[in-house]
Amino acid sequence: MRRIRPGVWLAALVLALLVLAAALPYLFTGQDPLTVDSGATLRPPSAEHLLGTDENGRDVFSRIVYGTRASLLLGFGAIAIALAAGGLLGVAAGLGNRFVENLIMRLSDVGLAFPELLLALVVITVAGGGTTNAVLAIGVANIPNYARVVRAQTLSIRRSTYVEAARALGLSGPRVVFRHVLPNAVKPVLILATIGVGTALVAGSALSFLGLGTPPPEPEWGSMLSTARAFISRAWWYGVFPGAAITLTVISVTVVGRALRLRSEGRTW
Amino acid sequence: MTALLKVEDLRVAFGGTAVVDGVGFEVRRGECLALVGESGSGKSVTARTLVGLTGDGAAVEAGELSFAGRDLRRMRERAWRRIRGGRIGFVLQDALVSLDPLRPVGREVAEVLAAHTGLSRAARTARVAELLAEVGVPEPELRARQLPHELSGGLRQRALIATAIAAEPELIIADEPTTALDVTIQAQVLDLLARIKSEDRSLLIISHDLAVVARLADRVAVMKDGRIVEQGPADRVLRAPEHAYTRALLAAIPAEHTKGTRLSGPAEAVRLARPEPGDVVVRVDGAGKSFRGPDGVARAAVRDVSFTLRAGETVGIVGESGSGKTTTARIALGLTEPDTGSVEVRGRAWAGLGRAEARTLRRDIQVVYQDPLASFDPRYTVDKVLAEALAVAGVPRERRRERSVELLELVGLDERHLRRRPLHLSGGQRQRVAIARALAPEPAVLVCDEPVSALDVSVQAQVLDLLDDVQRRTGVAYLFISHDLGVIYHACDRVLVMKDGQVVEQGPVERVFREPEHHYTRELIAAIPRLTTA
Numbered sequence: 001m002r003r004i005r006p007g008v009w010l011a012a013l014v015l016a017l018l019v020l021a022a023a024l025p026y027l028f029t030g031q032d033p034l035t036v037d038s039g040a041t042l043r044p045p046s047a048e049h050l051l052g053t054d055e056n057g058r059d060v061f062s063r064i065v066y067g068t069r070a071s072l073l074l075g076f077g078a079i080a081i082a083l084a085a086g087g088l089l090g091v092a093a094g095l096g097n098r099f100v101e102n103l104i105m106r107l108s109d110v111g112l113a114f115p116e117l118l119l120a121l122v123v124i125t126v127a128g129g130g131t132t133n134a135v136l137a138i139g140v141a142n143i144p145n146y147a148r149v150v151r152a153q154t155l156s157i158r159r160s161t162y163v164e165a166a167r168a169l170g171l172s173g174p175r176v177v178f179r180h181v182l183p184n185a186v187k188p189v190l191i192l193a194t195i196g197v198g199t200a201l202v203a204g205s206a207l208s209f210l211g212l213g214t215p216p217p218e219p220e221w222g223s224m225l226s227t228a229r230a231f232i233s234r235a236w237w238y239g240v241f242p243g244a245a246i247t248l249t250v251i252s253v254t255v256v257g258r259a260l261r262l263r264s265e266g267r268t269w
Numbered sequence: 270m271t272a273l274l275k276v277e278d279l280r281v282a283f284g285g286t287a288v289v290d291g292v293g294f295e296v297r298r299g300e301c302l303a304l305v306g307e308s309g310s311g312k313s314v315t316a317r318t319l320v321g322l323t324g325d326g327a328a329v330e331a332g333e334l335s336f337a338g339r340d341l342r343r344m345r346e347r348a349w350r351r352i353r354g355g356r357i358g359f360v361l362q363d364a365l366v367s368l369d370p371l372r373p374v375g376r377e378v379a380e381v382l383a384a385h386t387g388l389s390r391a392a393r394t395a396r397v398a399e400l401l402a403e404v405g406v407p408e409p410e411l412r413a414r415q416l417p418h419e420l421s422g423g424l425r426q427r428a429l430i431a432t433a434i435a436a437e438p439e440l441i442i443a444d445e446p447t448t449a450l451d452v453t454i455q456a457q458v459l460d461l462l463a464r465i466k467s468e469d470r471s472l473l474i475i476s477h478d479l480a481v482v483a484r485l486a487d488r489v490a491v492m493k494d495g496r497i498v499e500q501g502p503a504d505r506v507l508r509a510p511e512h513a514y515t516r517a518l519l520a521a522i523p524a525e526h527t528k529g530t531r532l533s534g535p536a537e538a539v540r541l542a543r544p545e546p547g548d549v550v551v552r553v554d555g556a557g558k559s560f561r562g563p564d565g566v567a568r569a570a571v572r573d574v575s576f577t578l579r580a581g582e583t584v585g586i587v588g589e590s591g592s593g594k595t596t597t598a599r600i601a602l603g604l605t606e607p608d609t610g611s612v613e614v615r616g617r618a619w620a621g622l623g624r625a626e627a628r629t630l631r632r633d634i635q636v637v638y639q640d641p642l643a644s645f646d647p648r649y650t651v652d653k654v655l656a657e658a659l660a661v662a663g664v665p666r667e668r669r670r671e672r673s674v675e676l677l678e679l680v681g682l683d684e685r686h687l688r689r690r691p692l693h694l695s696g697g698q699r700q701r702v703a704i705a706r707a708l709a710p711e712p713a714v715l716v717c718d719e720p721v722s723a724l725d726v727s728v729q730a731q732v733l734d735l736l737d738d739v740q741r742r743t744g745v746a747y748l749f750i751s752h753d754l755g756v757i758y759h760a761c762d763r764v765l766v767m768k769d770g771q772v773v774e775q776g777p778v779e780r781v782f783r784e785p786e787h788h789y790t791r792e793l794i795a796a797i798p799r800l801t802t803a
Binding site for chain 1: 602604624628629631632635636638640643644645646647648657658661662706709710
């Protein structure tokens, strides 16, 4: 088979470790992420606390490890919702009659007129806080972006020769849509999605910061980052490491996403 | 006559791979040299090197590369800019993409004048009109203010030629100047180029089309794989070619005299008799279709078209762009519903069929497109392309692979191609896969919409031969659409000549071509660039 670049392997490895940490965090750390130690607040990285401690003396490393689950859920869950709903709505708008198209597109215009975070806040206000609702809120807030791009793709694909060729072959309408139009329309959006995972993760953190996402004291990278801002001059490790975790996740998703896309196009990795 | 341009032992390599290898030729003053070859032969790279536009990452070496006595090898970008457009004009293939879409064509011509002449603004405007008139653009003052997309293909190409001659260069390089044009427009542009060539102006024309070249060139150089295999006076090279490749190229051109013979491989002495036509498989009766234009006015794309197609028979539709060929094909395929008239495939009319019934009828009439790559889902491998077609045809899953291999073998490919993607196949192989897919449902009719127009002449010959083989073996009928009269003559039994949505003439291909009744048919035939070989 084709040679896979080492960078792609590394990114895939990071993602695998992240998923493992989300599922079984106790494999990575013996320390409890919630144990408060008022005698050891804001300690720099040491042998005992690998990445230091926070303002309540909790171990930053174990909080990062235990925070993986909520953070990944926010990033991937929200984008999965946005992609699925946005994809279907976009294809429907691209293929439907003028009424369907106008309905979907004007709704998405309304959505796009508000900042994502504001839209997410609306959903939270209606549905209530908590990690699950935060995922939902950010997902819904992202739908208009995806619907728009997918609709544009669908419009060009429905006029493409290969869709006509499939029709000429005698494929039924729904089969043409699900086999040829939908996968090809969503493909370019997947690139948008790999970047979206990162922004969704950060948006989720903002919600947590406002006390509307993951409720404290549950660990979550974004909320850690937010609280760390107040201590950045005294305890760099508190903010830098959760930030690095977010960055690493986003880079890994982007690299792996790109490799998968190239492979799906039959190009080299 | 002295050499204006002299090239000796030119080598151009990209990343260590030589694409032009040891090419040498000269263009004398007042002479036209044609560089002929198939895609990948290095002809366009050679042309671009002559104006210093080889591109980044190219390693250019030459024993000699001189223009009007100046060495071009060590020329700086500043000096190149004075030569390009000023002393060497460059005409590209597609005027639509070569002209700035947001700028009136007159401004495009004026820009060249501003760069290379000392004319004042007012003098430039006057000169633009003169130049456009010189290249045969009617109402030049009006046209100068129009955008490229507002002009027809022929006028656009003329405007592009006007930019190339604006600064009165001594040499004009034209890269496939007529490839994107209809045959009658092509004839006009060729006449224009012939007129431009004069005592002190030389022409270097790059083309894949030997017939086009025959009309213009004084001398011809044939390129293959980055080398010149043969060069000499046009008459000699085209009539008595010395190199086997030149001979093969000439033999591969479909035309009147090739009818009933094979184009690729060794020429067979015996003419193969056409199979006897069987039952009527397609009957189109008085079909008409109008489309609403952007101004809301309905225009007839096709008017009162009637014809029949019998099993084992090939009927051609010939006409220029916009003549309604493709709309007629889509009506026959049941993809476009005609406003008037009826279409029957194997005795069943498209009109009034339910969706499921229409899908079943589609198996009987299949299509092969001009651009095979665009007709495959970009995510699919050959394997999946064929499996999908076989699934639609009702072939059970466990039999599909076996049938796929059979189909590939029918079109001259094999099992190894199953796992490939169309993107990684050559143009000819892609078209073979497209034909295999179209044959999967065992159709009675294959609609071939310009199936060989995008292919090199040698590959075109193979695909035409393949279509002939398939017809002899399966008895499938072809509705064959082409703008190329040579291809139509070679491949068809009967022909429909279309103009402005109407069939102006139809009948057996020999009769229509030898004794055309309609003046438009005569005009078309007269416009074909011809090789008087064989």
